[in-house]
Amino acid sequence: PAADPAAGHDALLFRAFMKQKITVLGSTGSIGTNTLDVVARHREHYEVFALSAATQVDLMLRQCAEFKPAYAVMASAPHAKLLAEQLRSNGLATEVLQSPDALEQIASHPEVDAVMAAIVGAAGLAPCLAAARAGKRLLLANKEALVVGGALFMDTVKRHGATLLPIDSEHSAIFQCLPEDRASWPDRVDSLLLTASGGPFRLRDPATLSEITPEQACAHPNFSMGRKISVDSATMMNKALEVIEARWLFDMAPDKIKVVIHPQQIVHSMVQFKDASVLAQLGTPDMRVPIACGLAWPRRIASGAAPLDFAKLSALTFEEADAVRFPGLHLSWQALRASEGTTAVLNASNEVAVAAFLERRLAFDRIHAVNLRTLETLLPPTLGSLDDLLALDAQAREIAHTMARQWQLQ
Numbered sequence: 058p059a060a061d062p063a064a065g066h067d068a069l070l071f072r073a074f075m076k077q078k079i080t081v082l083g084s085t086g087s088i089g090t091n092t093l094d095v096v097a098r099h100r101e102h103y104e105v106f107a108l109s110a111a112t113q114v115d116l117m118l119r120q121c122a123e124f125k126p127a128y129a130v131m132a133s134a135p136h137a138k139l140l141a142e143q144l145r146s147n148g149l150a151t152e153v154l155q156s157p158d159a160l161e162q163i164a165s166h167p168e169v170d171a172v173m174a175a176i177v178g179a180a181g182l183a184p185c186l187a188a189a190r191a192g193k194r195l196l197l198a199n200k201e202a203l204v205v206g207g208a209l210f211m212d213t214v215k216r217h218g219a220t221l222l223p224i225d226s227e228h229s230a231i232f233q234c235l236p237e238d239r240a241s242w243p244d245r246v247d248s249l250l251l252t253a254s255g256g257p258f259r260l261r262d263p264a265t266l267s268e269i270t271p272e273q274a275c276a277h278p279n280f281s282m283g284r285k286i287s288v289d290s291a292t293m294m295n296k297a298l299e300v301i302e303a304r305w306l307f308d309m310a311p312d313k314i315k316v317v318i319h320p321q322q323i324v325h326s327m328v329q330f331k332d333a334s335v336l337a338q339l340g341t342p343d344m345r346v347p348i349a350c351g352l353a354w355p356r357r358i359a360s361g362a363a364p365l366d367f368a369k370l371s372a373l374t375f376e377e378a379d380a381v382r383f384p385g386l387h388l389s390w391q392a393l394r395a396s397e398g399t400t401a402v403l404n405a406s407n408e409v410a411v412a413a414f415l416e417r418r419l420a421f422d423r424i425h426a427v428n429l430r431t432l433e434t435l436l437p438p439t440l441g442s443l444d445d446l447l448a449l450d451a452q453a454r455e456i457a458h459t460m461a462r463q464w465q466l467q
């Protein structure tokens with residue numbers, strides 16, 4: 058059969074040359090602000106259609122003044138009201154949407170071409186699915202949405218002809234290394250090698266992990282990121298989520314996804330082919346690179362990141378992940394081998410445990426204990442719809458809360 062002209066590389070390229078209207082979900086966060094930084098460098102190609110945030114009204118107001126979106130969404134009614142008042146008193150025309158499905162509306166609006174999904178956690182799943190159902194170009198930073206959504210997420214993307222582009226730096230790297238002809242992957246690709254920084258506690262005595270404070274966990278060596286992903290990087294649960302993310306994005310068997318520690322974060326990930334040849338993607342650790350790559354793909358645009366200076370580069374080193382120090386990493390493969398929905402349980406539990414740690418109610422090394430106990434306690438039922446998934450997510454959160462209370466710090 059003839060290839061679908063609307064789905065091919067040429068169509069993508071053609072569309073990438075037209076001015077794109079963008080919705081940024083989570084615009085006040087680390088990925089959101091980096092996205093707007095790249096967009097601001099290419100105003101002739103990108104126009105901001107809508108922005109969304111949880112609570113940061115002041116920053117949202119400044120973003121509305123700079124990018125003049127048609128719509129803005131805040132997660133809670135009081136923040137939405139405050140933003141609407143401030144927009145009015147500053148003479149700005151952005152309309153604040155307040156309905157319960159406002160995020161889905163701005164993600165699927167007919168005028169929108171591309172959606173940057175940069176909300177943190179499972180809260181981003183419903184708008185991601187809305188964008189996919191509307192056949193949008195979906196730039197996915199929100200890895201938890203895919204970890205929870207799994208097969209349902211990927212089916213929705215496929216069925217509605219959406220274009221899913223990874224923003225997570227490792228997955229962007231793999232995407233760039235893989236052949237464009239997806240059908241040829243089974244014949245050509247042997248395995249995926251995800252690199253991991255090892256986080257701030259790679260060399261710390263495992264016996265002292267219980268003393269780690271939120272401030273120490275959020276001080277990542279190479280990146281400034283949101284607090285949740287910073288803690289996930291410190292426990293390596295971030296890499297566990299990324300293994301699951303890679304399984305779905307690239308339709309790869311779990312045992313063909315490997316993790317290697319690479320503290321300098323210059324090699325962002327690699328693909329090993331059947332003949333043992335390895336392709337890697339390199340660059341300075343700056344999220345604007347994968348963001349620019351996703352925004353413009355298959356074109357390339359300036360990201361604002363500094364190019365690599367090989368003359369000044371220190372040694373690139375690689376080592377095996379320490380299973381004692383990072384017991385959470387292996388939960389990814391275990392959850393992928395278990396029944397469908399187990400990865401959603403793992404994600405929900407981890408969100409609850411990380412929040413408890415950040416609020417100083419739970420010791421750092423208990424995050425893994427909560428996740429393990431929640432996985433042992435809850436056997437996922439058969440899943441069909443988004444509602445089934447959200448019900449499972451809620452149930453897992455309840456169990457994780459109980460576990461976290463049991464180990465609550467005094």
Ligand code: NAD
Pocket residue numbers: 082083084085086087088089109110111112113132174175176177178180198199200201224225226280281282283284285286344
């Ligand atoms: P962040 O905490 O800095 O920002 C999160 C954004 O989502 C903020 O705008 C916040 O207002 C909004 N938000 C939070 N909870 C919400 C809710 N319940 N409803 C609606 N909006 C909500 O986080 P981040 O570091 O930018 O990460 C965002 C996502 O990107 C995460 O899934 C993370 O894993 C992923 N990611 C981040 C990086 C990075 O370098 N920061 C790299 C790779 C992937």
Ligand code: MG
Pocket residue numbers: 225226227299
């Ligand atoms: Mg990553």
